[in-house]
Amino acid sequence: MSAILEDLRARGLLAQTTDIDALSEALAAGPVTFYTGFDPTAASLHVGHLMQVLTMRRFQDAGHKPLALVGGATGLIGDPKPTAERMLNDPSVVAGWVGHIRGQIERFLDFEGPHAATMVNNLDWTSQLSAIDLLRDLGKHFSVNRMLDKEAVSARLATGISYTEFSYQILQANDYLELYRRHGCTLQLGGSDQWGNITAGADLIRRVAGGHAHALTTNLLLKSDGTKFGKTEGGAVWLDPALTSPYAFYQFWLNSDDRDVPTLLRYLSFRPLDEIEALESDSRERPAARIGQRALAEELTTLVHGAGECAAVVAASKALFGQGELAGLDEGTLRSALAELPRAKASRPLPAVVDLLADSGLCKSRSEARRAVQEGGAYVNNARVTDVEATLGEDDLLHGRWAVLRRGKRSLAAVEVG
Template sequence: MARVTDQLPDVLRDLSARDLIAQSTDLAALGADMTAGPITAYVGFDPTAPSLHIGNLVQLLTMRRIQAGGHRPLGLVGGATGLIGDPRMSGERVLNDADTVAGWVDRIRSQVERFLDFDGEYAARIVNNLDWTAPLSAIDFLRDVGKHFRMGRMLAKETVSARLHSDEGLSFTEFSYQILQGMDYLELYRRYGCTLQTGGSDQWGNLTSGTELIRKVTGSTVHALATPLITKADGTKFGKSEGGAIWLDPQMLSPYAFYQFWINADDRDVVRLLKVFTFRSLDEIADLAEQTASRPQARAAQRALAADVTTLVHGAAATEGAIAASGALFGRGDLAAVDEPTLAAALVEAGLTDLPVGAADGPTVVQLLRETGLAASLSEARRIVAEGGAVVNNQRIGEPDHRPAASDLLFGQYLVVRRGRKAIAGVRAVAG
C-alpha cells in the first residue's frame, strides 16, 4: 500500500524525510493544493526580544524550503502580538513598551529578510500585524472576531490550562493572544490568499485558531503545519547554552560562539540537526552519518553542520574567521591572522581572566595556569610546565618563572594560555 507521503509534492516529501512535520490539519489536502499551483504560506515571529534565536531558525528555514518548492512566503513580524506575548508555561510575560517593541520589529524584520528571496515569481513579502490591529476598535474586535471563539476550546489549550491551574494564573491579556493570531491568519487569507500557516508544535493551538476562524467566517478550508520541537538525545531542550539562548544577532552572540555551539553537537544529535538546519541532500547527510559512526573522532558531521549553519546566519567570511580562530587557539594556525573581535569572542567563550600581564611584577606562567583555572594549584602548574604542557600564544614554555611581557600581548591586551592540547583559557591585561 502506498504511503501518504508518496503522493505528496517534492517539498512536503522533503520536509517529511527531514522529520520536519509533527502535525498537519490535512497533509494530503495540502499536498493537492500545492500540486495545483503556487500557494501563499506564512510564519509569524513576535518581537519579544531584540533578536530571533535558533528555535525561530527552524521556521525560517522551513519557509525557505517552501519557497524553493515554488510557493510564496509571507514573513509576519508581530508588532501587535509582540506587545502582548504568547502565554508561556513559566509565567506571565513582562509587557514591553511600544517604542521598544517597534525597535525590535525593525531588527527582527531585517533578520527574516536575509532568509527569503524577494524577487521573481515566488517573491516573499514581510508584513506587520500592527497594520490591521491598531485601527481596530475593541468593540469591533469583540463583535467581528471574538464572537467566533468558544471558551471551551480556548480553555482546553495546553498552555492556557496549565497556567489557569498555576498559582500565578493567566491574565485576560495573554488569554486573548490566540484570538489575535487567528485574526492574523484571517487577514492574510483576505489580503493575500494565504492558505498555509507554519509554526512549532507548541503553537498548534494557535495555528488551528486561525484555520477554524477562517472556516467560520468564510467557509473556506485552509491549512496548518507544525514542525517538531527540537530536543537533544538526552531529552533536554535544544538551543540553550550556559549563557542562554543561541541568538542570531552577532552582537548578542558572536559568530565564533555560534560556530562553537554547533561544532560541539553530540554524535547522537548531529544527523538530525543536519536534516533540519542545513540544505545538504539526504544522501550527503547519510554519508556524514556513516563517517560519524566509523570515525567519530574526526567530527566530520559536526564540522559540516557548524560551517553550513554559521554561513547561513552570519556569512562565509564570519565562518572562515570562526574556523581560523578555532584552529589557531589550539595551535593549528597563526594567532596573528585572527582578527581582534573574533579573538576576543573566542577567549570570552573559553573563559577570560583579567591579570596584570606586562607589569614588572606581572604573573609568571605558573601563576597564569593557576589563576585561569588550568591548574588547581601552583605545584600542579609547575608540574605541567616541567612536563612540557604549558603553552602561551602557541609557544611552549619550559621555564616556570617565565613572565610574559607587554610585547607578547595580542592586540596589546590578550594572551592565549593552554594546558596540553585541549584545555584553553584567555587572559586580558589590566593595570596592576
C-alpha cells in the same frame, strides 16, 4: 505527496497537517502563499527560531510564496510562559524589536522574483480593531469550550490565566484571516506547540470568509534529553552577533551532543539526505573528529553570519589549538574566541608564566604549573614554554593585550593585560 512534503517527512520535520492530501494537491498545483509568525519579545531571534525560518526557506525554494509576519501587535502582549503571565513590553521597545527581527529574517528569504517574500506586521490591522469589532466580528466565532480545550490554555487553568493570555489565540487567528483576505494566504506554518492557534485561524477563515485554509506544523527542536534546544548555561544563543558572537555561535553547534547531530542535520541543514547520511556514517566511525558537528557549525554560521565571518571563526578555532597562526586573527574575532575561555588578568610588569597558569585555573597551584612546564605541557600562543622562570613578554601580546595559554592538547585559558 508533493515534493516539499515528502522532503519534510523524510527529514522527520512534519508533525501535523489539517488535510495532508488536500495540502499536497494544492502545493503540487501551483504556488501557495503561506505565512509564519514571529513575535518580537526580545531584540533578536535565537537559534530556536531557526527551525521556522529555514522551513520557510524550504517552501520558497520549492516555489511557494512566503509572508513573514513580525507581530508588532501580538508582541505587545509579551512572551508566553508555561506557568506565569506574559511580560507586557513598552510599545516603543517593541517597535525597535520589530525592526531588528525583520532585518534578521530578511537575510534568509528571497525578496525578488516570482516567489518573492513579503514582510508583514499585524499591528497594521490590529491597531484598527476596536473592542466592539473584536467582540462582535471575531469573538462570536469562538466557542469558549473549544478555547478551553487548547493545550496552551488548559495547561494554565490550574495556576490561573488572564483574559489577555486567554484571548491571544483570537488575535493570531485574525492574523490568518487578514492575510487570507489581503494576500490570498492559504497555509500557516509553525511549531507543533502552535497547532491550536493555527487551526483556530483556519477555522475562522472558513466561518467568516467561506474559504479553505491549511495548517502545517513541524516537530519542535528538542535535545535528546527532551529539553528545549537553543539555551546554554549563559542563556539563549542569539542570531544577533552583538548578543552571541559568531565564534560563540559556531562553538555552540560544534559542541552539540553526538546524539543530537543526526536530528539537527536533518532539521536545519539544506544538504541532501544522502549527504547527511554519509556525514552520520563518518561521524559514527570517527566520533572524536566531530565531522557532523563541524559540517553543521560551518553551514549554519555561514547562513546566519556570512561566509567571511564563518571563515574567520574556523581559523580562530583551529589557531587556538595550534593548527594556525594566532597572530593572524583580527582583534574582534580573537576577543570573541577568548571570551569563551577561563581568564587571568595581568598588569605590567608582566608576570611569570607559571603564575598565569595557576591564576587562570589551568593548574591548581604554582607547583603544578612548574611541573607542567618541566614536562613540556605548557604553551603560550602555541609555543612550548621550557623555562619554569619564563615571564610573559611584550612580544607575546596579541594586539598588545592578549595571550593564549594552553596546557596539554585541549585545555585553554586567556590572559588579558590591562
